[in-house]
Amino acid sequence: MILVINKLATEKEISSIKEKICSMGCQPHESIGINYRIIGIVGDTHNIDQSVFQKNRIIDNVIRIQEPYKKANRLFHPDNTEIKVGNETIGGNKLAIIAGPCSVESEEQILSIAKSVKASGAGFLRGGAFKPRTSPYSFQGLKKHGLELLKYAKKETGLPIVSEIMSTEFLDDFVEDVDIIQVGARNMQNFELLKELGKINKPILLKRGLSSTIEELLMSAEYILAGGNENVILCERGIRTFEKYTRNTLDLSAILAIKKLSHLPVIVDPSHATGLWWMVEALSKAAVAVGADGLIIEVHNDPENALCDGSQSVKPNRFDDIMKKLKLIAEIENKAI
């Protein structure tokens, strides 16, 4: 961190800044130029809140030279993180394919979809039991009964399950019943929830917020990591832009950026990114081609009558087709599927 000192600052004021830096466990390193006087803060600056200096009247500018996240930073953890979930590993050589309906609707629905995505080669079953809906009048999910149905589908197919948590109210149920706990885009900055998830050991699938920067996503991951839970998988699910043709805009460059900045695995959700089932195949292939560690795809056996997100859900036979094509792309990337 570099502090640009105002020309009118007195020696006494500058000394007090230096003392403050020392009291934070760092060292001040001063350079005096013709036009500027700057103080570099040397040491571990992760715990330093930039605003402490920004609000000081003798400091014109505070320039951060290191990212504000530490545990999520590749700088301090050069190797890719691999997360074990049952017999599967996310972040390694094998692509994690998570597939299933937006929401669990009934026993027949979840079981039939689970069986078909498994037959096509998916490694995980997704299904929302607690749904964050824009309208309070829309289907809100089957809640605890939904989790029971997911457990049943897991028992029948062996597929580990991924489901979204919306608050800490049912945290114990999620820890007990779910293999990967999803934090949805709308809750990416629910810091109290993230802190609680930092205290458990379950893998967390953290989705990028609707209008969050990559740095904000990594800072949210940092909340979970800082609490002691190192099992965080990130997900690019499209961000809000001025474009209205698609539901969101899929930011594929985020995969490359996150891979450079962080060691955490990152997957892509082409379903929520586009809102359009017919774009899912092409963008799934693109995601694998840019180096995503996996995909989360909405699959429904009867999209026309789905209670949530039918227009972005592919049918089981199309999902099967997508898997076949992904195998080819995975091969080029030296990955298994």
Ligand code: PEP
């Ligand atoms: C979902 O996965 O069904 C979902 C609601 O996703 P997001 O939080 O990305 O909108």
Ligand code: MN
């Ligand atoms: Mn959905």
